[in-house]
Amino acid sequence: MAHLSLRLRVFLFFGLIGMGGVCVVLAALLLGYRQLDNPDALSSFMTVGIVAGFGILALATFVWRLFDENISKPIEVLAAQFRLRANTGIDASIDEKTAKYLGDLAPAACAINEKLGDASRITAETVAQKTARLEQQRAQILRILSDIPVAVIVATQDHQIVLYDGQAADLMEQEAPARLNGSVCDYLDEPTLSAALTSMRADGNKRQAITIRGKSGASYSGHIRIFDDTEAYTLMLEPLDPDAARPLVYDFDLLDKDQHTDLNETPLRDLTFVVFDSETTGLDPDKDDVVQLGAVRIVNGRIIVAEVFDTLVNPGRPIPAQSSKVHGITDTLVADAPDFGQARAAFQSYAADAVLIAHNAPFDMGFLNRETGPDISRFDNPVMDTVHLSAIIFGGSAVHTLDALCDRLQIDIPNQLRHTASGDALATAEAFVAMLPILEARGLQTFGAVRAAAMQHRRILDVHA
Numbered sequence: 001m002a003h004l005s006l007r008l009r010v011f012l013f014f015g016l017i018g019m020g021g022v023c024v025v026l027a028a029l030l031l032g033y034r035q036l037d038n039p040d041a042l043s044s045f046m047t048v049g050i051v052a053g054f055g056i057l058a059l060a061t062f063v064w065r066l067f068d069e070n071i072s073k074p075i076e077v078l079a080a081q082f083r084l085r086a087n088t089g090i091d092a093s094i095d096e097k098t099a100k101y102l103g104d105l106a107p108a109a110c111a112i113n114e115k116l117g118d119a120s121r122i123t124a125e126t127v128a129q130k131t132a133r134l135e136q137q138r139a140q141i142l143r144i145l146s147d148i149p150v151a152v153i154v155a156t157q158d159h160q161i162v163l164y165d166g167q168a169a170d171l172m173e174q175e176a177p178a179r180l181n182g183s184v185c186d187y188l189d190e191p192t193l194s195a196a197l198t199s200m201r202a203d204g205n206k207r208q209a210i211t212i213r214g215k216s217g218a219s220y221s222g223h224i225r226i227f228d229d230t231e232a233y234t235l236m237l238e239p240l241d242p243d244a245a246r247p248l249v250y251d252f253d254l255l256d257k258d259q260h261t262d263l264n265e266t267p268l269r270d271l272t273f274v275v276f277d278s279e280t281t282g283l284d285p286d287k288d289d290v291v292q293l294g295a296v297r298i299v300n301g302r303i304i305v306a307e308v309f310d311t312l313v314n315p316g317r318p319i320p321a322q323s324s325k326v327h328g329i330t331d332t333l334v335a336d337a338p339d340f341g342q343a344r345a346a347f348q349s350y351a352a353d354a355v356l357i358a359h360n361a362p363f364d365m366g367f368l369n370r371e372t373g374p375d376i377s378r379f380d381n382p383v384m385d386t387v388h389l390s391a392i393i394f395g396g397s398a399v400h401t402l403d404a405l406c407d408r409l410q411i412d413i414p415n416q417l418r419h420t421a422s423g424d425a426l427a428t429a430e431a432f433v434a435m436l437p438i439l440e441a442r443g444l445q446t447f448g449a450v451r452a453a454a455m456q457h458r459r460i461l462d463v464h465a
Contacts, residue, residue: 005456007072007397011064018060022053070101076395078105080408083393087437090410150222150236156255157231159184159193163250167239169306174240175214177350179307180249181272181299184235186352188220189213196224197233210235230255249306251299263382264448268436271447273298273384274354275429276309276347277421278364279327281319285366289315290340291329293347294421296429297354301436303429309350310422312337327419341376344368351381355447359402359428361385382447386428386435388454393438396457402427409434 004012026049033045084090151167161182164172172178175187184193192212200208207225214220222237232255260266276295282288295309312329314337324330338346347368358364361383369378390400394408402424406413411430417423444450 005395006075007068007395010067010072014060014064014067018057021056021060025049025052025056073395073397074102076397078102080394080398083438083441084408087441088409088434090434149239149242151239153184153235153237154250155184155233155235156257157233158259159190160254160257162232162252162254163248165248166244166246167241168235168237169249170240170244171214171220171237174218175216177307177309177346178249179272179297179350179352180251180304181254182353187214188235189215193224197226200224200226247306249304251302253300257300264446264451266447267445268439268447268450269301272354273357273429273432274309274351274381275357275425275432276351276364277358277424277428278367279329279419279421280367281315281317281323283363285363285370288367289313289317290343290367291315291319291323291334292327292421293343294423294425295347295350296422296425298357298429298433301433303426303433308422309347311343311346313343314339316340344376348377348379351379354381356381356383357386357428357432358383359386359405359424359431361387384432384450385454386431387460388457389432389435389439389450391457391460392442392444392450392453393435396460400460402431405431 029045029049029052033041151171152163152165153161153168153172154163155161161180161184164178164180169178172187176182179186189212192210196208196210196212200206205226206228207223209221210224211219211221220237222235225234225236227233257270260270274295274297276293278290278294279292280288280290290313292312293309294311297304297307312334314334316339319329319331319334337343356365356379362385365379365383386402386405387400390398390405394400398404398408403413405411406427409431411427411434413423413427417426439445439450444453
């Protein structure tokens with residue numbers, strides 16, 4: 001029973017009372033009928049039993065509905081608001097009217113919420129002051145590193161990328177989409193790289209020259225260096241354009257991440273997510289077509305703003321005017337855009353080895369997997385749905401549209417980005433990042449645990465999308 005939601009347990013409680021009452025009435029009638037010992041009275045006893053049974057069940061149902069609306073749902077709302085405050089720092093005010101039948105609980109909750117808000121503000125001010133100095137120093141270091149005339153990639157001993165600069169991103173894009181926490185071997189020849197690392201470790205060398213081919217056949221030259229204290233390494237290759245911008249994309253926490261073979265046992269923060277959205281000509285995946293795909297990547301619980309996927313798609317037929325009113329995409333805008341097959345292939349490369357996330361995922365996945373064949377593979381990525389995650393955190397009775405979810409999490413979607421694939425994907429990603437610590441605080445720290453909890457709300461997509 002402990003794993004069941006409060007509302008379901010209350011429902012079962014009232015169901016038990018109702019069924020128990022019916023059983024008691026039937027037992028009493030049976031006992032009375034036997035004592036009366038009059039077969040002609042059977043019809044009357046049956047009528048009394050039926051009326052009493054339905055009456056008790058109706059009364060239990062009525063009282064349960066009152067209890068659910070005025071007790072269970074408000075408690076569910078209060079619990080969700082406490083989780084927001086405790087795990088995200090979101091200053092969500094508590095509406096006392098929501099819990100007006102909970103006695104002194106609502107005023108007490110408001111008092112706690114206010115105290116937490118004051119403490120959070122003081123802590124935030126202190127952290128902001130200390131962070132400002134660190135950010136200043138970080139900016140100075142980045143400016144210095146940006147003047148080094150090489151393309152830099154830092155990777156773990158398992159070839160997972162933990163840093164790349166703008167020059168390396170240009171080089172990587174020649175081979176495949178640039179991806180933090182992706183594999184160096186997705187871009188460069190793995191046998192050459194492994195042979196160089198093996199030779200260096202055997203000879204005790206920390207640095208040596210390397211010439212290596214990319215997956216496209218292009219040749220790159222430079223140096224490779226092994227870290228002194230770990231098996232990680234740095235590739236420093238000749239840049240494609242030495243004068244181009246050199247922003248850094250990095251997360252050194254990835255150096256300490258363990259590699260997991262069982263997806264269900266993998267902590268959420270160790271997974272790479274691709275949050276995506278699509279705009280279409282209509283709402284039927286079997287008949288309508290995609291006109292835009294947008295996505296962002298999340299690594300180590302952080303949105304990688306430099307790794308954005310955004311493309312218009314030519315559906316090969318006129319876009320209905322009603323659809324254009326929603327997303328603003330017209331036939332003129334998509335005239336020179338790639339067709340769905342090209343866009344789909346590019347997105348599949350971008351999302352390789354990642355868990356896909358969408359709001360109302362069955363809708364978007366229906367479009368992605370509509371076309372299959374000898375040369376078109378299905379998306380076999382694991383999938384998570386933010387509708388389910390919203391239901392886990394805020395309860396099944398809440399509204400779970402993207403707008404409602406963002407409103408609860410205080411995420412602003414600019415009007416010009418709403419109902420665009422990239423804008424909705426970014427909003428969904430921000431919502432997921434905000435919900436991540438709440439899920440972890442509830443003990444749902446692995447992919448398998450979240451998927452099991454989501455199964456309890458699998459029917460909710462029929463109502464909330």
